[in-house]
Amino acid sequence: MNDKETMLVQKISDGTVIDHVSAGKALSVLRLLGNPQNREGVTVALVMNVGSSKMGRKDILKVEGVELTDDQVQKLALIAPLASVNIIRSYRVLEKKNAVPPKTVRGVLSCTGATCVSVREKDSISSVFTMASSSPLTYRCKYCGRDLNEQEIASQLG
Amino acid sequence: MGRDAWYGRDVLSILDFSRADLELLFDSADSIVDQPVRTKKSLAGKIVATAFFEPSTRTRLSFSAAALKLGADVIDLSPDVSSLLKGESLSDTMRMLDGYADLIAMRHPSEGAALLASEVASVPIVNGGDGSQHHPSQAMLDLFTVKRLKGRIDGLNYAVLGDIRYARSAASFLYGLARYKPGKVSLVSPESLRPRNEVKDTIKKVGLKTEQHDDLESIIADVDVIYMTRIQKERFPDPNEYEKVKGSYRITKGSLANAKKGSIVLHALPRTNELAYEVDSLPNAAYMKQARFGVPVRMALLDLVLGGAKK
Numbered sequence: 076m077n078d079k080e081t082m083l084v085q086k087i088s089d090g091t092v093i094d095h096v097s098a099g100k101a102l103s104v105l106r107l108l109g110n111p112q113n114r115e116g117v118t119v120a121l122v123m124n125v126g127s128s129k130m131g132r133k134d135i136l137k138v139e140g141v142e143l144t145d146d147q148v149q150k151l152a153l154i155a156p157l158a159s160v161n162i163i164r165s166y167r168v169l170e171k172k173n174a175v176p177p178k179t180v181r182g183v184l185s186c187t188g189a190t191c192v193s194v195r196e197k198d199s200i201s202s203v204f205t206m207a208s209s210s211p212l213t214y215r216c217k218y219c220g221r222d223l224n225e226q227e228i229a230s231q232l233g
Numbered sequence: 234m235g236r237d238a239w240y241g242r243d244v245l246s247i248l249d250f251s252r253a254d255l256e257l258l259f260d261s262a263d264s265i266v267d268q269p270v271r272t273k274k275s276l277a278g279k280i281v282a283t284a285f286f287e288p289s290t291r292t293r294l295s296f297s298a299a300a301l302k303l304g305a306d307v308i309d310l311s312p313d314v315s316s317l318l319k320g321e322s323l324s325d326t327m328r329m330l331d332g333y334a335d336l337i338a339m340r341h342p343s344e345g346a347a348l349l350a351s352e353v354a355s356v357p358i359v360n361g362g363d364g365s366q367h368h369p370s371q372a373m374l375d376l377f378t379v380k381r382l383k384g385r386i387d388g389l390n391y392a393v394l395g396d397i398r399y400a401r402s403a404a405s406f407l408y409g410l411a412r413y414k415p416g417k418v419s420l421v422s423p424e425s426l427r428p429r430n431e432v433k434d435t436i437k438k439v440g441l442k443t444e445q446h447d448d449l450e451s452i453i454a455d456v457d458v459i460y461m462t463r464i465q466k467e468r469f470p471d472p473n474e475y476e477k478v479k480g481s482y483r484i485t486k487g488s489l490a491n492a493k494k495g496s497i498v499l500h501a502l503p504r505t506n507e508l509a510y511e512v513d514s515l516p517n518a519a520y521m522k523q524a525r526f527g528v529p530v531r532m533a534l535l536d537l538v539l540g541g542a543k544k
Contacts, residue, residue, distance in 0.1 A: 189470065190364050192323070192343035199322040200349060218345025219366060220431040 084120040090139040092161040093151070098124050100229070101134035103154055107232045111141045130157065143172070150183060152176040154229045156212055176212055180204045184214060184223055184231055191219035239537035243351040244359040247369040247405050248439065252412045259377050261533035262526070266381070274304025279539055282334035284310040284326070285361065286341040291502060292361045292371065295527035296338040299535055302528070308334060324353050331356055336539055342467075357538050365399040365429070365465065371501055372405035374530040376413075378523040379458055382497055390416040390455055392446075395462035395482055395507060398426045402501040403462045407432075411439035418443045419452055423481045425474065426464070449482070454491050459484070461500040461508055461520075485509040489517055499523050 096104055101121045105112070112119040118139040127133040142162050143151070151158055152174035160172040182201035186193050193202045193216060204214035207222055214223045223231075238254050247255075281300035285293045297307045310330060323346060330337050331354035339350060340361040347360035347367070362368040379386050391410065397403045397420055410418060420427065420443050427445065428436065436443060446452055449459070461484060466475050483506060484498060497519040500508055504520075512518050 188344060190343050192341070192345035192349050192363075195343045196323050196349065199324045215431075216345070218348055219364070220344070220435070222430065 084122055084135075084137055086166055087118075087120075087137050087139045087163055088166050089164050090137065090141055091143045092163060093136040093138070093143075093155070094133070094159045094161070095127070095130060095157045096134040096136065096155040097130065097157065098132035098134055100155055101136055103229050103232070104134075104136055104151060104158075107150055107154060108138070108141070108143070108147060111138055114140075116140050145172070148172045148174055149177055150232060153180065153183070153212070153214075154225075154232050156209070176206060176209065178206050180214060184228060186216040186219060186221060187223065187227060188216065188219045188221045191216060191221065193218045236537060236540075239534075240540050241357060242538055243347075243357050244369050244534065244538065245347050245351060246360070246367040247372045247409045247412075248435070250369075250412070255373065255376065255409070255412060258373060258530070258533050258537065259380055261537065262377055262530045263381070265529040265532050266526070275536055276300065276539055277304035279305040279335045280308060280333065281305045281535065282308050282310065282330050282337045283361075284312075284330060284337055284339040286312045286323075286339070286346075287362065289340055289361065291524055291527055292340060292368075293338075295524075295531050296359070296361065296370075296535075298528050299531035303532055303536060305335075305535070305539075323349060327354050327358075330354070336535065359534070359538070362401055365401050366404070367408075368401040368405045368501075370527075370531055370534060371402045372409040373534065374526050375402070375406050375460070375499055375501070375523065376409050377530050378499060378519060378526050379497070381526065382519055382522070383457060383495075386410070387414040388416050389457040390419070391458045391460060392419045392421050392449060392452060392456045393460045393462070394421045394449055394484075396426045396464045396478075397422050397428045397432070397462065399465035400462040400501075403460065404428070404432045404435075406460055407436055407441060407443070408439060411436070411441040415441075416457075417452075417455070419446050419456070420444070421446045421449050421452075421482070423447070423478055425478055426481075449484075449488065450491070453489070453496075454493055456493060457496050459492075459496065459498045459517075461498060461504075463500075463503065463505055463507060479506075483507050483509065484512055486511045486515065489515060492517060 111117045120137040122135040124132050156176045158174040161168045162170040181203050184204050203217040207213045207215040212225050283293050300307050327350040336357045338359040338361050344364035344366040346363045351358040393403050498517045500520040
């Protein structure tokens, strides 16, 4: 973040900073994380639609009081594939995690095909999707071959 | 390789098989057609289960007939009188059958059902149709019919006609053609019955070049194999959409007047009104022979997968 962005939101002492979220996706990311702002002791700051040399425009989230787990970072990558995650303790960056979209996603996404066996038999099996394209991010159902596009993934997870 | 390439394998999609695999199957089916009286019961002691969760005439009966001719016993799961009515999952049902049979031939209305079955069962699964996705043994017998009647599969011009959106037989036939070097492959269908995105992607991925046409008339003089499909009424999410396209294409004696000499008409059957009964008497009509080839091709398939041919 540059000085101008820093001026918008103060540093956090303990928690997570999620940078390089596609502009307009911050609220989806918040929903993906289970709306942590509703929890006692958690403070969330959103910076939306700021300039970015890497992305043009981007969103940033600062979540005070929550450290993202690896599982959450992997899910985050599905709707914010360029995001970088900084775990903060005592105002210092303890760990950096890049949100890399996984090659295979199990049990997280749902197929949109009404007649796909992963939908009809969802009580007994988990969905499995493999990445069909990294840009635009597209996942293909292992069972019926249908694709999920970025919007569909965001609407399921966000 | 050779026969070992088939032994113990699931048959989920024709895309899982190479040209050499298919040629081996066809050679074996040829020998069965040419020597119909078999004294050797190569699958004696084996049990083949049929599990058809969707109506079937030819596929289920020809798998049963094929198994019986090879000396295997056949058990049949009837979904309408089984524990599926009590809400048993497909996974549990297939796990149970896995313990009762040496091979399971199945059909299910959901795409991916055969793949799921193969994940929970240790015995080979033969996909007799899963939703609108795959029907490998149909494509194998379709290609065998072309080879048997036309002498080759390479270099011929094909027209796949009708419901290419939902007909798994059409998609599987196209995937099978991709293993060969066909001439022109034309897809003839109204806009709403053109291939789904995942089928288009697969056709592109396997390197099959196709041309889209709105009518058969303009290309029929150049076509060697006309592959007809029934409009899959049961797979339309909206019945109104079916009403709009039903009867949108039909093969009659008249529509074959300009057909290329020696061309053949295939149809996986059953037919509704898209294929007039008056065509049956024309030399082009090959669909009843095609249906009969279901038994020798499935005999060859069962023999290769269960290893009967190795004895």
